[in-house]
Amino acid sequence: MSSVQVRVELPAHLRTLARIAGHEVLVDAAGPPTVRTVLDALEAAYPMLRGTIRDHATQQRRPFLRFFAYQRDLSLDSPDAPLPEAVASGAEPLIVLGAVAGGCAAGHPGLLAWSECSKPQGAWHC
Amino acid sequence: MAQVRLLVGTRKGAFVLTADGARKNWKIDGPQFAGWEIYHLKGSPADPNRIYASQSSGWFGQLIQRSDDGGNTWSPVGNKFAYDGVPGTHQWYDGTPHPWEFKRVWHLEPSLTDPDDVLAGVEDAALFRSTDGGQNWAEISGLRKHTTGSAWTPGAGGMCLHTILVDPGNPQRIVIAISAAGAFRTDDGGATWKPINRGLRSEHIPDPTAEVGHCVHHIAAHPGRPEVLFMQKHWDVMRSNDRGDNWHEVSGNLPTDFGFVIDVHAHEPETLYVVPIKSDSEHFVPDGKLRVFRSRSGGNDWEPLTKGLPQSDCYVNVLRDAMAVDKLDSCGVYFGTSGGQVYGSADAGDSWTAIVRDLPPVLSVEVQTLA
Numbered sequence: 219m220s221s222v223q224v225r226v227e228l229p230a231h232l233r234t235l236a237r238i239a240g241h242e243v244l245v246d247a248a249g250p251p252t253v254r255t256v257l258d259a260l261e262a263a264y265p266m267l268r269g270t271i272r273d274h275a276t277q278q279r280r281p282f283l284r285f286f287a288y289q290r291d292l293s294l295d296s297p298d299a300p301l302p303e304a305v306a307s308g309a310e311p312l313i314v315l316g317a318v319a320g321g322c323a324a325g326h327p328g329l330l331a332w333s334e335c336s337k338p339q340g341a342w343h344c
Numbered sequence: 345m346a347q348v349r350l351l352v353g354t355r356k357g358a359f360v361l362t363a364d365g366a367r368k369n370w371k372i373d374g375p376q377f378a379g380w381e382i383y384h385l386k387g388s389p390a391d392p393n394r395i396y397a398s399q400s401s402g403w404f405g406q407l408i409q410r411s412d413d414g415g416n417t418w419s420p421v422g423n424k425f426a427y428d429g430v431p432g433t434h435q436w437y438d439g440t441p442h443p444w445e446f447k448r449v450w451h452l453e454p455s456l457t458d459p460d461d462v463l464a465g466v467e468d469a470a471l472f473r474s475t476d477g478g479q480n481w482a483e484i485s486g487l488r489k490h491t492t493g494s495a496w497t498p499g500a501g502g503m504c505l506h507t508i509l510v511d512p513g514n515p516q517r518i519v520i521a522i523s524a525a526g527a528f529r530t531d532d533g534g535a536t537w538k539p540i541n542r543g544l545r546s547e548h549i550p551d552p553t554a555e556v557g558h559c560v561h562h563i564a565a566h567p568g569r570p571e572v573l574f575m576q577k578h579w580d581v582m583r584s585n586d587r588g589d590n591w592h593e594v595s596g597n598l599p600t601d602f603g604f605v606i607d608v609h610a611h612e613p614e615t616l617y618v619v620p621i622k623s624d625s626e627h628f629v630p631d632g633k634l635r636v637f638r639s640r641s642g643g644n645d646w647e648p649l650t651k652g653l654p655q656s657d658c659y660v661n662v663l664r665d666a667m668a669v670d671k672l673d674s675c676g677v678y679f680g681t682s683g684g685q686v687y688g689s690a691d692a693g694d695s696w697t698a699i700v701r702d703l704p705p706v707l708s709v710e711v712q713t714l715a
Contacts (some may be wrong), residue, residue, distance in 0.1 A: 231379060231404060235420065266420040270404040274424045275446075282403040316403045 221246040222318075224256050224301070225311035232271070232314070236264040242311050251306050253285055254297040271314055286313040347714040348670045349414065350688075351395065352680055353382035353580065355382035356704035358397055360415040361701075367676055367690040370699045376418060377409065384665055384708045385415075389458040392712050396478060398449040398464075406448050408464075408478050418581055421478035421660035425449070426467055428485035435497040444468045444488070447604070451665060452715060453508035456515065465505030469496060469522040471534065484534035487520065492556045496525035499559050499578075506664055507563045511570045519573065519588055524559035527575070529588050540588030541697060544577060561604045562664040566613035574616055576606040576664070583643050592709045594643020599630055605667035609692060610675045614642040617669075617693060619662040619679060627682075636679070638693050652696035654686065660685070680706025 224247045228238065236243075252287045254277075268274065271283060275288040281287065284293040288302040288310045293331075306308040345395070346365035352358065357375025375383075380399045388394040397409040397418065406425065409418040431444035436437045436550045447467040455461035460477040463484075470488045472481045474479040487493075496503060507521035516533040528539040544558045551557075561577035568574065575582040575591065579602050595601035600620045609615035616639045623632040629635065634653040637646040660681035670676035677693050680686045 227402070229608070231401065235404075235407070266407075269406070275426055280403065280405060288494045 220249050221259075222249040222251055222306055223247075223308055224251050224259070224305060225308060226256060226260055227311040227313040229314060229316040231316070232267060235266055235270070238264070250300045250307070252298050252300055253292060253312070254320070256301070256312055257297075282317040284315045284317070286315055287311070346672055346678060348672070349387070349392075349712040349714060350668070350678055350686065350699070351385035351387065351397075351415070351708075351710040352686055352703065352706060353389060353397070353708035354680075354684070354704040354706050356383055358385055358399075359700070359703060360380040360482075361686065361699055365672055367672075367688060368697075370688075372700050373415070375704075376415070379553040381448075382707065383448060384451050384710075386454055386456040386710045387712045389456045389461075390454070392714055394454070394477075396452045396454060396462055398452055400448040402691075406446070410478050417552075422474065422480050423530040425464070425472055425481050426483070426509045427470060427485075430484040432567065433494060434503065435495055437498065441464070441494070444470075446470075447502060450504045451508055453621045456510065456512055456684065463508050463510070463518075465508050465520060467504040468498070469503045469505040469525060471505060471520060472509070473534075486530070486535050487528060487537045489552045490528070490537050490539075490618065494526070495556060496522065497557065499523035507560070509563060509565055509570070509573075513570065517570075517587070519565075521560040521563050521575075523561065524557060524578075526556045526558040527560050527563060527588055532551070540584070541591070542589065543584070543591030544582065545580070546578065546687060548578075551682050562606050564606045564608050564616075566608045566610075569613045572613065572642075574606050575602050576604065576610060576618055578624060580644060581606065584711075594639070596639070596644030596646055598637055598646050599635075603662075603678060604664040605662050606678070607667045607669055609677075610669045610671045610673075611673075612640070612692075615640050615692070617645060617667065618646075619667070621661060627661045629661075632657050632659060634658045634660060634681070634687075634695055636677070636696075649689075649693045649696070651694065652698075653690075663707055665710075666706050668709050668711040668712045670711045676711065677710055678709050680709045682706065 220265040247255040288304045350361035357378045359374030363370045383398045385397040393414045395411040398408040410421045411418045433441035436442035448466045451465040453463040464472040471484045509519040511517035521527045528537045530537045546558045549557045561576045563575045573584040581595045583594045584591045603621045633655045636649040639646045660683040667679040675692045677689045682705045686699045687696045688699045
């Protein structure tokens with residue numbers, strides 16, 4: 219199967235972890251590219267990212283991350299759905315975006331934009 | 345000349361604090377992994393340049409970092425913590441069955457003899473082991489599969505395995521503690537486990553003397569006398585003289601026996617340290633005074649250690665893995681606070697100085713004594 223070069227934009231913490239300079243990386247994804255094939259290619263190129271975007275066991279998107287592309291939220295789409303042509307052509311990046319968050323005393327992201335967090339995390343007390 | 349190296353995990357990164365044997369002038373390096381929660385770092389007793397760190401975030405999950413040069417540079421290693429088989433359920437807060445879900449690594453315990461061999465205590469409670477320097481992790485599943493496992497419940501901070509004590513004379517014998525299941529011991533390298541909670545009494549559970557269900561906050565032992573265990577329970581400071589088979593209370597004259605940390609002097613097995621916290625609803629030191637309490641008699645008789653510590657308007661907490669002792673002749677004692685201070689004593693607790701005052705909230709403190 220042919221591959222295509224896809225631009226991927228990552229959150230700052232993951233760029234630091236993978237030692238990526240700049241906001242984007244180019245990955246060779248099996249075509250036609252999907253979220254799954256792009257992330258497969260990304261993780262093959264940067265193994266330290268395994269488990270940070272998708273859960274190791276379920277391969278599900280982590281709850282506080284979203285996938286955006288070409289002004290669309292693809293987070294709830296099938297990971298096997300073809301990405302927009304603008305992404306496949308390299309005109310636009312696939313954006314992995316961290317939830318906007320802050321201000322939570324218990325140490326969890328305290329989402330402002332989404333309401334997927336409902337249980338305490340990392341409270342260190344009992 | 346001897347050196348000490350403190351490994352400090354905080355809410356927003358890791359810090360490495362170093363000093364010579366006088367322990368007066370400290371060099372502060374960090375943050376490493378800035379912005380990430382560093383629940384714990386610990387160096388290998390067999391190779392002090394080998395250090396493991398637990399790095400996690402609500403966004404990006406769990407990572408394990410490894411340094412082979414004493415904390416100067418780090419590389420991510422394996423972060424796949426898969427429960428053995430179908431993990432089943434434990435009890436949720438409301439008593440209903442809840443699936444076992446991996447969340448984070450609370451504690452890393454490198455082997456005493458092999459730098460590549462390391463144990464990890466995780467939430468939801470389980471014990472993992474790597475024998476290849478952290479690249480691959482396998483669950484020691486006999487613990488989680490104990491017959492009581494389905495009845496374990498989380499504390500408010502999650503169902504975490506936070507304490508791992510390996511017997512220096514017999515590495516097949518390991519004591520662990522889980523909040524809020526209690527303490528367990530294996531004598532066969534992890535194949536089988538027994539709850540070791542006899543003598544604990546917890547008024548907040550339906551059966552105060554139940555076999556499991558106790559909120560153990562931390563356990564410590566002197567490496568030269570591993571059969572004697574000291575425990576800071578949710579409430580109560582406890583002692584066992586028989587590897588945890590039986591416990592008795594040694595809270596004695598403490599102003600409150602709630603707390604998180606407990607540790608043992610490096611050269612005096614009967615000298616203990618705790619930091620009493622006001623209560624389980626007010627997680628700060630009582631009366632606005634930061635006091636370490638020391639017992640030189642194995643418990644019951646405690647003296648407040650205050651010299652150099654704030655004695656007014658102080659409302660910090662000291663979390664369960666945030667105290668450590670060095671091995672120098674005059675034993676050094678260190679602890680970190682929720683206010684970002686790391687305090688040290690070079691004279692076994694008689695006097696204290698703030699090594700650094702304004703770190704992010706401190707989650708853990710470990711110390712390496714270097715030749």
